[in-house]
Amino acid sequence: MGETTKRTARLTFDDKSIEFPILSGSVGPDVIDIRTLYGAGDVFTFDPGFSSTASTESAITYIDGDKGELQYRGYPIEQLAEKSHYLEVCYLLLYGELPNAAQMSDFEARVTRHTMVHEQMHYFFRGFRRDSHPMATMVGVVGAMSAFYHDSTDINDPWQREVAAIRLIAKVPTIAAMAYKYSIGQPFVYPKNSLDYAGNFLHMCFAVPAEDYKVDPVLAKALDRIFMLHADHEQNASTSTVRLAGSSGANPFACIAAGIACLWGPAHGGANQACLEMLREIGTVDRIPEYIRRAKDKNDPFRLMGFGHRVYKNFDPRAKVMKESADEVLGLMGIENNPTLQVAKELERIALEDEYFVEKKLYPNVDFYSGIILEAMGFPTSMFTPIFALSRTVGWIAQWKEMIGDPTQRIGRPRQLYVGPKQRDYIDVRHR
Ligand code: SDX
Numbered sequence: 001m002g003e004t005t006k007r008t009a010r011l012t013f014d015d016k017s018i019e020f021p022i023l024s025g026s027v028g029p030d031v032i033d034i035r036t037l038y039g040a041g042d043v044f045t046f047d048p049g050f051s052s053t054a055s056t057e058s059a060i061t062y063i064d065g066d067k068g069e070l071q072y073r074g075y076p077i078e079q080l081a082e083k084s085h086y087l088e089v090c091y092l093l094l095y096g097e098l099p100n101a102a103q104m105s106d107f108e109a110r111v112t113r114h115t116m117v118h119e120q121m122h123y124f125f126r127g128f129r130r131d132s133h134p135m136a137t138m139v140g141v142v143g144a145m146s147a148f149y150h151d152s153t154d155i156n157d158p159w160q161r162e163v164a165a166i167r168l169i170a171k172v173p174t175i176a177a178m179a180y181k182y183s184i185g186q187p188f189v190y191p192k193n194s195l196d197y198a199g200n201f202l203h204m205c206f207a208v209p210a211e212d213y214k215v216d217p218v219l220a221k222a223l224d225r226i227f228m229l230h231a232d233h234e235q236n237a238s239t240s241t242v243r244l245a246g247s248s249g250a251n252p253f254a255c256i257a258a259g260i261a262c263l264w265g266p267a268h269g270g271a272n273q274a275c276l277e278m279l280r281e282i283g284t285v286d287r288i289p290e291y292i293r294r295a296k297d298k299n300d301p302f303r304l305m306g307f308g309h310r311v312y313k314n315f316d317p318r319a320k321v322m323k324e325s326a327d328e329v330l331g332l333m334g335i336e337n338n339p340t341l342q343v344a345k346e347l348e349r350i351a352l353e354d355e356y357f358v359e360k361k362l363y364p365n366v367d368f369y370s371g372i373i374l375e376a377m378g379f380p381t382s383m384f385t386p387i388f389a390l391s392r393t394v395g396w397i398a399q400w401k402e403m404i405g406d407p408t409q410r411i412g413r414p415r416q417l418y419v420g421p422k423q424r425d426y427i428d429v430r431h432r
Helices: 037-041 077-083 086-095 101-112 119-125 134-147 158-183 197-206 217-229 237-247 252-263 271-282 285-296 317-332 339-353 355-359 367-377 381-404
Strands: 003-013 016-024 061-064 069-072
Touching: 003 037, 016 037, 069 077, 069 086, 069 317, 077 217, 077 317, 086 101, 086 197, 086 217, 086 381, 101 158, 119 134, 119 158, 134 158, 134 252, 134 381, 158 197, 158 252, 158 381, 197 217, 217 317, 217 367, 217 381, 237 252, 237 381, 252 381, 271 285, 271 339, 271 367, 271 381, 285 339, 317 367, 339 355, 339 367, 367 381
Parallel strands: none
Antiparallel strands: 003 016, 061 069
């Protein structure tokens, strides 16, 4: 619970003067608790895009946009990316502490034994066109999980909430891999319990029945790091979508499907696909100035995908780790001169020297380098956002559990500033 400080904020307008408590968290900006404003002052606050609005209190992830810091349960992302692994980060985000060896082993066993989906779900895919975007398939099939796993949809039962969390962390990668296999006309590959989380995903995506598939440990480690970097990110658009859906009492599978739908947008998780397509369109370093000019042109809707962020007004710490990982992975694969990587590095260098980007504090974000690594691993651009979605599932479900577990939580229901027609009487069609 946020700490009430001795400080208050006073709002004075017309003949009213209303005082509000100021709350402090453990770190970061204080908040003015305005929950009594409408009752006391008969006015709403107005903050489209929520730039100045805290929608909840949370103990899961902290971001300092000015310093470019990201912490999961207090642990800096740089340390986790170097020393931890995705399933350990899942445990940390869900339960608040790093697991000991026994807890880690038990958690890993529970997730591993939930990776298969109900066999009937295979038929769902046949209803989609083969050229469906895998995000469309994932929204449909993850939402349909509530039609199969009725025994983990009662949100008021802590045990069912726990089972739903494990099922989602375990099954969303399987569904994402199935969406990919379906799109390329290859048979589904079942999960293998002998593989770790990232290795299992690579196997489900790239193995074929006709021959053995050996997981490359370098790629598996790099993919596991990508999963960690995307695991959670405070109250971003898709997490806020999951929380709002959950506030109505919707089941966890429906809430995560809503989060996947929101993440798909190119301003959010869809930016990794859009960014690689942009880098390919630029093609060569000499064409970068043309695109920088377009990005600055108010009359041109073009934006540098993978650049800018609502919160980070400094380097996105995830982009830094991702850039190092791109150098490492492509170097080990002997493709360090990958033209897309060269264009990305030169684009970053030029943009960060350009006064437009400096003045607007636009830096590369998590989506700027991730696509380069994923493409080098063999994933098509259409799989970049599904990989973001499977990584973020643990963050969504941790935030959902935190909200549902809060006895004070209420349905989220914002108000509006109405600017439409005032009341008027109906006119018969003969007189219009
Ligand atoms: C993610 O919220 C999260 O935490 C998200 C995320 C997560 O982990 O969940 O971090 C993941 O979504 C990362 C962001 C991925 N999106 C992109 O890379 C798409 C390109 N970036 C933008 O569209 C934009 O920067 C946003 C959407 C990310 C942020 O938008 P804001 O905060 O609403 O900022 P804005 O659109 O108001 O931009 C402020 C100014 C504008 O200029 P002015 O109107 O003030 O003159 O900066 C300009 C914008 O035109 N600007 C850009 C730009 N991004 C912002 N100009 C050129 N290229 C860009 N990429």
